[in-house]
Amino acid sequence: MPKAIMFVQSRPSTPDREDEYNDWYTNTHLPEVLDIPGITAARRFKASDVAPPPDGAHEYCAVYELDVDDLAAVMPALAERFADGSMHMSDAMEMDPTPSFVIYELI
Secondary structure, eight states: OOSEEEEEEEOBSSGGGHHHHHHHIIIIIHHHHHTSTTEEEEEEEEOOTTSOOOTTSOOEEEEEEEOOSOGGGHHHHHHHHHHHTOSOOOTTBOOSSOOEEEEEEOO
């Protein structure tokens, strides 16, 4: 069982790039994030029409399982990979506003 999850909300940069965003996120981004020690699993979700997000809210989320003793090390590990280019970002993902990140610890 994971010690925590990282909950990330995001969306495509424009509606016409949704397919490109989903392809990049699933086939490039998730494997690169899962390569970080301690991030052990990931799943993606899209908001349902049953209870849609409010206008302007992110309609996609990813849930990453974290099995690390030092949760504070996760964000610097991600930042390092962004900085050194080993994490390949796509302009198909909206960056203004930036995706939201929250780490929830198991209680």
